[in-house]
Structure formats: structure tokens, C-alpha cells
Amino acid sequence: MGITERKIRQKENMRTNILAVALRLVKDEGWQSLSIRKIADAIEYSVPVIYDHFANKEDILYELSLDGFRLLERTLEKNKRNIRDPRELLKAHAESYWNFAFKNPEYYQLMYGLGMPCSGSGKVKPELNVFRNHIGEAIEKIVTDKKSTDDETCFKIHAFWSVLHGLISIMMMRCSDIDDSTMNKKVMDDTVEAFIKNL
């Protein structure tokens, strides 16, 4: 039954093609101007075809955001494989997180609903825990040597995530402010440094 398999492959191709085209449009023109009709145009099919593969526009955006999480997770996992010292690992994670955000601002904005349509009512994304899992793991390794309760560790993870996310999202919304661009990076480095010392 090679024929049906080819059909399934074609169907999946269509799906990934829609996502790829959507991402391209977003990178070129921003979230605000992404429309179903533009996607249909770009894949050279009529509009309803898109609804054979996705329930609605939000679904497409959601799926794209999952791609973003997967991409981020891959880089964090690479750190984990390559770096054994937990403090160095934590620093590398922070750096990777930062770089991911500014190399893929479209992804980051979508993943965390920055300046996005309908992010408030969207599904809760379990992938938000990517950060908690990886950064958390590194922090826990550092902390186990010391005398810290689980709660305290959890707080540290949360605080750490917040600084990073705060710095990134504040910088993203003031992107015209070039002065801040070097400063933000330094603030992050300093904060990470201070954090690790205080663990």
C-alpha cells in the first residue's frame, strides 16, 4: 500500500508546509499581519484547505510556539550534554536562553504572549516548564550541597526565570533603545553571577 502512505506523507507535508510558510510570513511581516489568506496564497492553495489541517488560526500559532519550545529545549539539552559543572551549566543555560530569545524574537514573543493577539485566552502550555525543568535541574545540583529546603530551591528557580524573562521582555519592548542593548546583557551576566554566588 505505497499509495496511501504517499498520501499520508503528502498530507503531513502540507501541514508542515503551512507551518513553515506561516513562520516565514511572521518573520517577514510580524504577527500582526499574518492572515489565513496570506498563508493560502503562499502555499498556492485555497483558504479552506488550511482548515483541513488546523482547527483555526490560533491553532497554527500554538503549533508554531511548540516548535519554539522544542528549539529552545534542544539547545538546553546540548548544554547539559557538554557541561558537567553545574554552575557553568547554569551560566550556559542563561546565555542560551538569552540568545534564543534574540535570535528568534518571533518565537519568543509567541511562546510567552508578548504583544500577541489572543494570548490571554489561549491554552495553557505545558511546555512552559522547559525552563523550570532544565534550569531547575542545574540549580538543584548546586543547591543539594547546601542546606536548603525544597521550597527555597523552588523560589530560586522562579526568581531566576523571572529575571531572565523580565530582562528579555523589557528589552524586547524597548528595542529602539540601543543604549540598553549592551547594558541588558551585562545586567543579565551580573545577575546570573550574583545568583550563583548566593546559591
Added chain:
Amino acid sequence: MGITERKIRQKENMRTNILAVALRLVKDEGWQSLSIRKIADAIEYSVPVIYDHFANKEDILYELSLDGFRLLERTLEKNKRNIRDPRELLKAHAESYWNFAFKNPEYYQLMYGLGMPCSGSGKVKPELNVFRNHIGEAIEKIVTDKKSTDDETCFKIHAFWSVLHGLISIMMMRCSDIDDSTMNKKVMDDTVEAFIKNL
């Protein structure tokens, strides 16, 4: 010429009325469902009247966000009047900032473009400096006693702002996560405490 003055007053009334009605709609139904036509309906005028007072929808949202900044600034100024010890003042500012965000989530989301339409391409808001000005002032007072460069102070301000904003926006997007609601507050308190000690 009392007549023309009355007319001007009426015009301003219309303007503030539009803003008030828009805010009400937003609080009731969320940003996503705010529309010019709904506003027109609520003020009992036809749609084009709104465009006599605002250039476009984004302009209305922008103006609303300025109201948010003013509201926040007022509470910070009240702190400044009432609290003299800079460390206590800084703690109070953080608390006020936090409370403002969760008492007025619509405002906060609009001010910082969380899950909002077209926030990316909007004007740069000089009012973003509200935080820098007030929190910065408190931090500087604490720091002047010590040996710190201006740059270091600036970094501290930025880092402090980032933790707060990060905690708030992360909590806002995971609003279903009730467990986090108490934790976040504690993380903030702890972080503020740690920050002040490290200044």
C-alpha cells in the same frame, strides 16, 4: 465667549467618555474583543465620531496605557511622601508595583504589551521610565552611602525592574496556576529582601 468654552468642554467630555467606556469594555470582556463599534454603541454615537477624537484604535489603547502609567505613578509618589527610610521605600515601591499589576491587570497588560494586539509596532512610551525614576531614586539613595559607580547603580535598577516585571508577567500568563499565586508573592518578597541586602 462662554459658548465656545462649553463646546470645548463638551468635546473633552466626549473624549474622556470614549476612554472611560473603552476601559469598561476592556475590563468586562478583555482586550481581544474591544472594537470601535462597541465603543460607538456604548457612547450612543455613530462610529465616525470616535475618529474625530482619536486617530485610530491604537491611539485609544495608547491613551489608556498612559492612564495606567499615571495611576501607577500616583501610588509611587504617595510612597515617596510617606516613607523616608530608602530601604523601606524601596520595599513599598515593589509592593505597590506588584499590587498595581494585579489590581489592574488590563492596565498592566496594555502598558507592557502582554498578550496585546499590535503592541510591537506601537509608539515607544516615555512613561516606561516611571519605574526607572521612582525605583531608581530609592536605589540611588541607598547606594550613595556605599562605593558604587553610576553604571553599577544603573544595572541594579534594571535588574530590580526585571525581576518584578518578570515575576508579574510570568504569573499573569499562568493565571490558572493557583499554586504559584502565593509562591510568586513570596519570591518577590525574598528577592526584594536579598536585593536590598546586596545593595
Added chain:
DNA sequence: TACCTTTGCTAACATCGTTAGGTATTTTGA
């Protein structure tokens, strides 16, 4: 009275997400 500005409206345009319904084409089952 004649003119002009203001005030407000109706109606339209273009775009959006989404869906109903139809027409070929292909696959399936007897």
C-alpha cells in the same frame, strides 16, 4: 439672507476568520 463651520450620520471599502456547499477526482466494495 447667504455663507461657512461644526456635528453627526449612512453607507461603503477592504480585510479578516470561518464555513457552507458544490464539483470533480480518486478509492473502495461487490
Added chain:
DNA sequence: TCAAAATACCTAACGATGTTAGCAAAGGTA
């Protein structure tokens, strides 16, 4: 092999959006 069922794909529409053109009535001014 031939009818039936499923698939692939389209056109056309619905309702809602932001925005604007153009017109009518009202009020002030000369």
C-alpha cells in the same frame, strides 16, 4: 467493471473588523 463512498479542492458567502468618503442638518457669522 461499475456504482457508491470518500477525498481533494474550489467558489462564494457570512459576519465582524478598522477606517473613510460623502452627505445632511444645525448653528454661528457676515
